[in-house]
Amino acid sequence: MSQTQLEIDFSLNAKSQEIAGQIARKMEKKVFSPFFLYGPPEKREAVYFRLIKEILASGSRVLFLVPEIALTQTLMERFEKRLGEKVALLHSQLSDRKRELEWRKIKEGEV
Structure with missing residues (x-):
């Protein structure tokens, strides 16, 4: 049996847009400001992608930490597909x- 993977674009609702905007304003100040996003993974991911797109568009780079090695490959593929950018993958294994x-790819700006 073949398996088909569907990519769903989770648009930001008004609340998620507000949250992303608050975080973006803090990031513009370039001051450390921790945020804890709580909610369905799809909505959190949509906020992450919006913020990361803004950061990349400004010419900066992003370090995105994932709490579990098992999630890294799937997230890496989504990042590359949705952002159109190459991604470096680092973990203990x-x-x-x-x-x-x-x-080396990170240092040379390839990712």
């Missing part, structure tokens, strides 16, 4: 060689 290659 990478071989030394692979980790070195990923760091």
Whole structure:
């Protein structure tokens, strides 16, 4: 049986837009401001993608931390597809060689 993966674009509702706007305004000040986003993963992800797009559009780079290695590959693929950008992947189970290659790509601005 073949498996089909569907990509759903979760648009931001008014509340999510407000939250993303609050975070974006704090980021513009370039002052550390922690935020805890609570809610369905799809809505949190939509906020993350909007903010990351804004950051990349401004010419800056993003470090996005994922709490679980098992989630990294799926998220990496979504990031590359939705943002049109290459992504580096670093975690504790990478071989030394692979980790070195990923760091080199980061250092040289390839990702």
